[in-house]
Amino acid sequence: MSGLLALLDDVAALTKLAAAQLDDVTAQAAKVGVKTAGILIDDTAVTPKYVHGLPAARELPIVWQIARGSIFNKLVILLPIAMLLNAFAPWMLPPLLMVGGAYLCFEGAEKIWHLFHPEPLPVDDGNPIDHAHLEKQRVAGAIKTDFILSAEIMTIALSSIEASSLWMEGLVLAVVAIGITVLVYGSVAILVKADDVGLKMAQGAYFDATRSLGRAIVRGMPAFMETVASVGTAAMLWVGGSIIIHGLATFGLDTLEHFVKDMSAMVRDSVTFAPGLLGWAMEALISGIFGLAVGLVLLAGYSVGKRVLKRG
Numbered sequence: 539m540s541g542l543l544a545l546l547d548d549v550a551a552l553t554k555l556a557a558a559q560l561d562d563v564t565a566q567a568a569k570v571g572v573k574t575a576g577i578l579i580d581d582t583a584v585t586p587k588y589v590h591g592l593p594a595a596r597e598l599p600i601v602w603q604i605a606r607g608s609i610f611n612k613l614v615i616l617l618p619i620a621m622l623l624n625a626f627a628p629w630m631l632p633p634l635l636m637v638g639g640a641y642l643c644f645e646g647a648e649k650i651w652h653l654f655h656p657e658p659l660p661v662d663d664g665n666p667i668d669h670a671h672l673e674k675q676r677v678a679g680a681i682k683t684d685f686i687l688s689a690e691i692m693t694i695a696l697s698s699i700e701a702s703s704l705w706m707e708g709l710v711l712a713v714v715a716i717g718i719t720v721l722v723y724g725s726v727a728i729l730v731k732a733d734d735v736g737l738k739m740a741q742g743a744y745f746d747a748t749r750s751l752g753r754a755i756v757r758g759m760p761a762f763m764e765t766v767a768s769v770g771t772a773a774m775l776w777v778g779g780s781i782i783i784h785g786l787a788t789f790g791l792d793t794l795e796h797f798v799k800d801m802s803a804m805v806r807d808s809v810t811f812a813p814g815l816l817g818w819a820m821e822a823l824i825s826g827i828f829g830l831a832v833g834l835v836l837l838a839g840y841s842v843g844k845r846v847l848k849r850g
Contacts, residue, residue: 544826545661557764569664586726586729586763594734596673597730597731598727598730600673600676601723601726602723604679604680604723605680606721607724608684611681611684611685611688611689611717611784612669612688612715612718613721614683616692616715617711620693620695621696621707621708623696624696631696632785632788635690636782636785636786637701638686638690638778638781639684639690639695639781639829640782642690642775642802642829643774643775643782643829643830643836644832644836644837645774645777645833646775646830647829647832647834647837648828648833649774650771650773650833688715691714692715694781696713713810729766731753731754733738733756735750735752736751736753736755736759740752740753740756750767772826774789774829775826775827776822776826777825778831779826780821782828783795792826797824798824799821801821802817802821803817805820807815814844
């Protein structure tokens with residue numbers, strides 16, 4: 539009897555330990571999710587463009603294909619690479635983070651540049667559109683873009699994890715990968731079908747209030763999508779700029795990081811309403827401006843390099 543009681547005590551202790559570790563995994567995954575919020579917003583804002591112009595019946599299957607590719611990117615390719623780097627070459631993580639941050643700045647600056655210098659629309663040559671070929675191209679392009687954003691997410695996640703063991707680190711990364719993919723592509727699925735749902739409500743709902751809500755959804759979705767895209771662009775610049783600023787500080791170039799923190803602290807000390815929020819907003823603003831400057835420099839270098847290659 540005493541042996542059975544001892545066994546039950548051991549089982550209870552192991553259960554408590556497992557529950558505590560599960561709580562730790564969940565807490566760390568949530569912490570990482572906050573740090574990668576900017577990339578998540580941009581990922582959610584970018585993906586709907588890949589279904590634009592394709593049959594409505596193919597929208598959700600395309601989103602599923604991209605989500606499946608995203609899971610493969612994160613779990614099969616990026617997670618093992620990230621853990622190997624952290625185990626054998628942790629010194630490479632800050633430079634890789636800065637490269638990813640520079641990419642985010644470049645993407646954000648490119649979007650702002652195209653806003654003021656839009657590309658000409660393609661001319662309709664009268665030939666029928668091959669939707670199957672276009673779909674394959676869109677999915678392949680979306681998965682490539684997702685790979686870069688996922689690499690940045692996994693690197694940020696790895697740098698933020700405080701795990702006591704290798705398996706715990708891997709578990710947190712896996713939870714982050716799956717949770718982020720479900721969140722992003724679940725949101726994308728809702729966004730791309732919202733106007734269809736609104737149209738059905740406007741045309742076939744029984745109550746006037748429901749039909750009015752449907753019409754409001756149809757009218758409001760374009761502006762809402764533009765807002766999401768704008769927030770995503772701002773988030774890219776803010777996140778990319780802050781990553782580079784912090785990366786420079788790890789190499790001893792901490793003047794800019796101190797300036798950002800000092801300005802944030804000054805705002806917190808000088809206001810009485812929501813000092814934490816306004817202090818963070820100042821920090822994000824400076825990081826975003828710096829990110830835009832970095833992105834414009836990279837964009838200019840890219841344009842010059844492309845012209846040189848064409849002439850060559």
